[in-house]
Amino acid sequence: MHRMRAAAAAVALTALAATAACGGGTPTGGGAGDESPKTLTYWASNQGPSIEADKEILTPELKKFEQQTGIKVELEVVPWADLLNRILAATTSGQGPDVLNIGNTWSASLQATGALLPWDAQNFAKIGGRDRFVESALASAGAPGKDPAAVPLYSMAYALYYNKKMFADAGIGKPPATWDELVAAGKTLSKDGKWALGVEGSNLSNNIHQVFVLAKQHGADFFDASGEPDFTSDGAVAAVKQYVGFMAEHKIVAPGNAEYAQNQSLQDFANDKTAMILWQTAATTLASHGMKPDEWGIAPVPVPSGTPGTGQNVNSMVAGINMAVFKNTDNLDGALRFVKFMTSDEEQKILNKTYGSIPPVKSAQQDPAFDSPDLAVLRDTLATSAAPLPQVPAESQFETAVGTAVKELFADAAAGRPITTELVRERLTKAQQQMP
Amino acid sequence: MTIATEGHAPPARPARPGGAGGRRGGAPRLPARLRRLGLPYLLLLPAVLLELLVHLVPMLIGIMMSFKELTQFYIRDWGSAPWRGLENYRVSIDLNAPVGQDLLNSFLVTCAFSLLAVGLCWLLGTTAAIFMQEDFRGRGLLRAVFLTPYALPVYAAVITWAFMFQRDNGMVNHVLHDQLGLTGERPFWLLGGNSFAALAVVAVWKTWPFAFLIVMAALQNIPRELYEAASIDGAGIWQQIRKITLPSLRPINQVLVLVLFLWTFNDFNTPYLLFGEAAPASANLISVHIYQSSFVTWNFGTGSAMSVLLLLFLLVVTAAYLLATSRGRKTADV
Numbered sequence: 058m059h060r061m062r063a064a065a066a067a068v069a070l071t072a073l074a075a076t077a078a079c080g081g082g083t084p085t086g087g088g089a090g091d092e093s094p095k096t097l098t099y100w101a102s103n104q105g106p107s108i109e110a111d112k113e114i115l116t117p118e119l120k121k122f123e124q125q126t127g128i129k130v131e132l133e134v135v136p137w138a139d140l141l142n143r144i145l146a147a148t149t150s151g152q153g154p155d156v157l158n159i160g161n162t163w164s165a166s167l168q169a170t171g172a173l174l175p176w177d178a179q180n181f182a183k184i185g186g187r188d189r190f191v192e193s194a195l196a197s198a199g200a201p202g203k204d205p206a207a208v209p210l211y212s213m214a215y216a217l218y219y220n221k222k223m224f225a226d227a228g229i230g231k232p233p234a235t236w237d238e239l240v241a242a243g244k245t246l247s248k249d250g251k252w253a254l255g256v257e258g259s260n261l262s263n264n265i266h267q268v269f270v271l272a273k274q275h276g277a278d279f280f281d282a283s284g285e286p287d288f289t290s291d292g293a294v295a296a297v298k299q300y301v302g303f304m305a306e307h308k309i310v311a312p313g314n315a316e317y318a319q320n321q322s323l324q325d326f327a328n329d330k331t332a333m334i335l336w337q338t339a340a341t342t343l344a345s346h347g348m349k350p351d352e353w354g355i356a357p358v359p360v361p362s363g364t365p366g367t368g369q370n371v372n373s374m375v376a377g378i379n380m381a382v383f384k385n386t387d388n389l390d391g392a393l394r395f396v397k398f399m400t401s402d403e404e405q406k407i408l409n410k411t412y413g414s415i416p417p418v419k420s421a422q423q424d425p426a427f428d429s430p431d432l433a434v435l436r437d438t439l440a441t442s443a444a445p446l447p448q449v450p451a452e453s454q455f456e457t458a459v460g461t462a463v464k465e466l467f468a469d470a471a472a473g474r475p476i477t478t479e480l481v482r483e484r485l486t487k488a489q490q491q492m493p
Numbered sequence: 494m495t496i497a498t499e500g501h502a503p504p505a506r507p508a509r510p511g512g513a514g515g516r517r518g519g520a521p522r523l524p525a526r527l528r529r530l531g532l533p534y535l536l537l538l539p540a541v542l543l544e545l546l547v548h549l550v551p552m553l554i555g556i557m558m559s560f561k562e563l564t565q566f567y568i569r570d571w572g573s574a575p576w577r578g579l580e581n582y583r584v585s586i587d588l589n590a591p592v593g594q595d596l597l598n599s600f601l602v603t604c605a606f607s608l609l610a611v612g613l614c615w616l617l618g619t620t621a622a623i624f625m626q627e628d629f630r631g632r633g634l635l636r637a638v639f640l641t642p643y644a645l646p647v648y649a650a651v652i653t654w655a656f657m658f659q660r661d662n663g664m665v666n667h668v669l670h671d672q673l674g675l676t677g678e679r680p681f682w683l684l685g686g687n688s689f690a691a692l693a694v695v696a697v698w699k700t701w702p703f704a705f706l707i708v709m710a711a712l713q714n715i716p717r718e719l720y721e722a723a724s725i726d727g728a729g730i731w732q733q734i735r736k737i738t739l740p741s742l743r744p745i746n747q748v749l750v751l752v753l754f755l756w757t758f759n760d761f762n763t764p765y766l767l768f769g770e771a772a773p774a775s776a777n778l779i780s781v782h783i784y785q786s787s788f789v790t791w792n793f794g795t796g797s798a799m800s801v802l803l804l805l806f807l808l809v810v811t812a813a814y815l816l817a818t819s820r821g822r823k824t825a826d827v
Contacts, residue, residue, distance in 0.1 A: 142788060149568050166791070171569045259684070261771060313661040316683050318769055450565060454790045461771040468684040468773065490591040493564065493792060 097130045097391050100143070102158040102378055104211065104412045106345045108134045114411050122398045128391045141453075147383065148172040155386040156395050159207055161197040161377045162262075162446045162456070168199045168206035169450035174382040174389075175204035184208065184397040194417035197375045197445040207379035208400060209417030211409055213337040214438040215266065215373040217356045223251065223332040224354075232333075232356035236299070239333070239359050243309030246332045253309035255322030255331040256300075258467035261460025264300075266374050267335065268463060269446055271296035273371040274361050279455060280447040288459060288489040289482055297463060298481045305470035315464075315471035326353075337376045338413045340431065355431045357438055365442035373443040377417065415439055451492060458488035552804075559797035568793065581798035592786075596799060598774065599782040603758060606689070606778060610696045611753045615746070617697065618704025623738065626712055636709070643702035651766040654695045658682035658767070683768060688776035696763050700756065704749060711745040712738070747818045754814075755807065779803060 099119075105111045111134040119130040133154070135143055141163065147153025148170050159167060167173055174180065176198075181187040187195070194209035219232045227246050233239035243253030257263045272279060277292020287293070304310035311331070314322060323339055325331045327346035335358055343353060357365045358372040365372040380399060382392045398404060405421035415436050416422050427436055446452065462484040470476050523531070558571075559581055567574035587593040625636060642650060657664040660681050670676045682691040719737050728736065761780040764772050770789055772781050783803070787796020 145568065145788065145791070149571065151569070166565060170565050259769065259771075311661070313659075313679075316660055316681060453565075457771070457785070457789045464771055465773075468681065471681060472685055487591060491595075491790075493790070 094388055094391055095128055097128055097156060097388055097395055098154040099130050099132050099395070100140070100154040100157040101132060101134045102140055102160070103134055103136050104378065104414075106341050108136060114408070118399075118404060118407065122395060125398070126391070126394055128388075128394070130395065144172075151385050153383045153385060155383055155388055155392045157381055157383060158210065158378050159381050161194075161207075161209070161375065161379045162452055164198045164206050164379055165200045165448040166450055166453045167381070168203065172384055173206040174384050174386075174392075175206060176208060177204045180393065181208075183393045184400055189400070189418050189420065191417045191419055191422070191439070193375050193439060193443060193445065194377060197377060197448065198379050200448045200450070207381035208396060209377055210380040210399060211378045211412060211414040212417040212439055213376040213378075213414045214435045214443050215270070215335055215337050215358050215376065216434050216438065217358050218326065218334050218336055218339055218343070219354050219356065220326060220329060220332045221352055221354050223329060227332075232354060233359050234357070234364070235362055236359050240303075240307050240309065243303070243307060243333075247309045251329070252311040252314075252325075252331045253333055254303055255317075255325050255334045256303070256310050256314045256467070257317045257320065257322050258304075258315035258471075259318035259464050261456055261464060264460045264463035264467075265446070265456045266376070268293075268296050268300050268459065269374055270358070270371060270444075271299050273444055274369050275299075276369055278447065279459065280449050280451075284447075284449045284451075286451065286455065286489050286492045288485040294478060294482050294485060297459075297466065297485065298476060298478060301463065301466045301470050301476050301481070304467060305474075305476040312471035315467040337373075338435070340413045350431075355434045357434055357442070360442075365438065367442065371442055371444045373438045375439065375443045375445045377414070454492055458491045459485065462488040555797050556801055558793055559801045561794050563793040563797070565791040568791070574794070577794060581794045582802070584795055585798050585802060592795070595777075596779075596782065599777045599779045602689070602775065602777055603779040606693060606696070606776075607754055607757045609693050610700065610757045611750060613693070613697045614701040614704045614753055614757075615750060617701040618706075619708050619742070621701075621705050622708035622712055623734065625709060639705055640702045642698050643700075643706070647699070647762045648766060650699060651695060651763055654691075654698075655683065655767050658691050684773055686775050688768065688773040692764055692767060692776045692778070695767060696757060696760060699763065700753060704753060707745060707749050708742060711742050715741045751811065751814055755811070758807065 101111060101115055103111055105114055112132065115132055115134070119132055123129050137160075140158075140160070144153070144157065144159065144163075144167065148167075153172070159173075168175075176187075178187070190209055191212065194212050195205060198205035198207045198209060217232055223246060224230075224232070224242075227242075229242050229245060233242050239254070246253040256267075269279065272293045275292035275295045277287075277290045277296065279286065279288055279293060281287045304312065304314065311325075320342065322331065322334055323336065323342050324346055326334050326339075327343050327348040340350065344350065360366075360370045360372050363370055380396055382389070382396060386392050399408075400418055402418065402421045405416040405418045406424050406426065409416045409421070410426050413432070415427060415432060416424075422436065427433075447455065449455075466476055466481065466484060469480070474480075560576055560578060561567075561571070561574040562577045562580075563571055563574045584590070584592050585596055588597060621639060625632060625639075656662075660666060660679050660683075663682070665682060666676075666679045670679050680687055682688065715738065719741075720733055723733050723737060759780055760778065761784065764776060764778045764781045765784070768776060768781075770785060772778065779799075783796050783799045786799055787793045
């Protein structure tokens with residue numbers, strides 16, 4: 058019995074995919090239909106402080122949709138740790154939700170699976186047209202030159218959050234605008250058990266977001282024009298070395314941050330242990346840690362020199378959430394109506410206000426609520442100095458391979474080993490060899 | 494347990510060829526003999542069907558997947574994924590390439606981890622069980638406390654350990670560094686080389702109560718007279734343990750060690766909950782490695798090939814182990 062159980066355990070992972078496939082009787086190649094026009098299943102991503110909070114925020118809006126159309130939406134808020142696996146299982150089995158949220162960096166990877174409805178001109182027409190959306194947000198919804206696999210729902214950008222009290226105590230008048238200024242301020246701030254900058258060294262995605270921007274500033278990309286991985290260019294190596302160097306060389310990051318992966322750096326920031334973090338839409342989380350909105354300031358992420366802009370002065374990725382329709386939906390018409398509802402001006406204003414994000418819908422962005430100093434920084438960054446992460450099918454593998462390399466380098470730095478250019482290049486070479 | 498299940502299999506008697514011709518006139522009736530012989534099989538049928546459905550079919554599908562190029566481009570309709578022959582296996586065991594090297598490294602780490610963890614689990618479990626044989630006040634309570642880690646939900650238990658192992662705020666460093674001053678700097682437990690120790694501690698903590706439970710039950714079956722006779726003959730405690738207890742536990746230990754080994758070798762929850770998706774190289778157990786190779790990089794073909802290799806390895810180990818131990822026992826019994 059145990060032999061058999063052990064044998065089965067050995068292939069438990071493959072079994073997971075396999076049983077998922079056994080479960081459904083739907084032909085995988087089957088197209089979309091309109092067999093159950095009165096219900097929809099919606100997988101929302103976790104945008105608020107908790108799953109429960111998301112349910113409370115979304116349920117009244119879904120009720121509104123039901124009143125308008127008679128379509129009942131069954132909501133499930135899926136935690137980030139599970140969302141991608143759930144989508145993969147749904148893709149494999151053909152049994153999934155009708156409408157779902159995806160992290161916009163997954164767009165091209167999921168597009169390649171063919172599980173998501175392509176947004177061609179005809180589908181866009183049903184939700185009010187392609188040109189309702191901000192172009193940079195649409196660029197993060199699928200590979201260039203293809204019909205997007207999703208439409209933008211919430212847009213976010215990185216910003217520098219700084220602790221006003223710690224800055225005042227150290228006699229620093231304004232947030233740093235260049236990396237040199239950040240390091241200089243950092244050396245003043247890092248003392249007596251307090252540190253200048255917080256990082257999430259074991260969070261692979263966050264590592265990627267940071268080194269992607271730094272690579273842009275060094276004039277490099279992690280993928281070449283033909284979509285092939287190019288992790289070991291001088292610019293990419295310099296970017297990774299610079300990011301890990303905040304801990305290794307400049308010593309303005311606490312070594313303990315190397316093992317952070319559950320947003321502990323936000324907690325440290327709220328508890329006056331670190332003075333700065335580079336983050337996207339941190340406001341609700343900081344507030345939940347007991348920080349008052351006037352205790353932190355928001356500034357654009359530093360650049361090498363000058364002011365944020367395009368090219369080498371890019372200072373954020375285009376972060377955000379996209380909304381996709383599962384191709385196997387049995388209520389295509391209802392799904393499109395639901396996407397139209399969620400991307401309508403009114404809902405865009407309500408939801409983005411609540412979540413502290415920026416609407417990717419141009420007309421909704423004009424609302425004065427998005428003119429507050431905090432959101433203005435994010436909005437301007439998105440409008441002028443944000444670039445989408447590489448929209449290539451291998452993006453997901455890239456995040457794992459390079460994100461892990463950065464994590465290991467942080468572990469080395471925390472243990473006091475010097476981070477040399479050769480070491481960084483060696484780790485990135487290894488990461489590149491892991492790519493398919 | 495393996496032995497017991499096999500022992501229950503109905504004796505295979507040749508069915509009478511004449512039995513099949515029993516369809517004559519009215520309602521078809523099977524001869525009484527066939528019905529009697531068929532009953533055990535009929536009763537087993539649901540179990541066999543479920544076994545096929547739950548264990549064998551997914552296994553076979555997994556083996557099939559390992560010969561396919563099942564990447565993100567094909568998972569939606571994986572009938573259409575092209576066959577790759579043995580290519581996935583070649584990649585997995587090519588030791589000159591990073592994928593093969595990583596797999597080998599992960600395999601060796603897993604072997605070392607399993608040997609250490611099983612050894613410690615068995616030693617702790619047996620020692621504790623022997624001590625608990627003596628009747629003393631509070632024995633029941635202590636037994637219950639010992640069994641607690643086994644009864645706790647894995648997720649809750651391991652997450653608690655992950656908190657305790659945190660470098661800056663964890664309890665482990667608080668005790669070792671702040672209070673006892675044993676370490677010069679606060680060590681990392683979830684990164685770098687120490688992660689192996691952290692993993693082993695959690696795995697042993699989580700699994701040893703099982704060894705304790707099984708050995709404790711087995712000890713009840715050793716007749717007290719043996720110990721009484723031995724002490725009359727002048728045998729000390731240590732001699733009693735070596736000459737009576739351990740030989741009597743032998744059949745139990747044989748199964749116990751095998752089960753512990755298979756559980757530990759395949760353990761996914763502990764490393765995944767402690768380290769997340771990217772485990773440090775020194776604690777990169779093979780189950781997490783395979784998970785990463787398939788789910789995180791979306792290459793289910795290679796992941797399946799690695800799973801099949803692991804399956805083959807475990808089958809070989811299990812078969813060799815059973816062969817070796819049962820032969821040893823037969824000669825000992827004679």
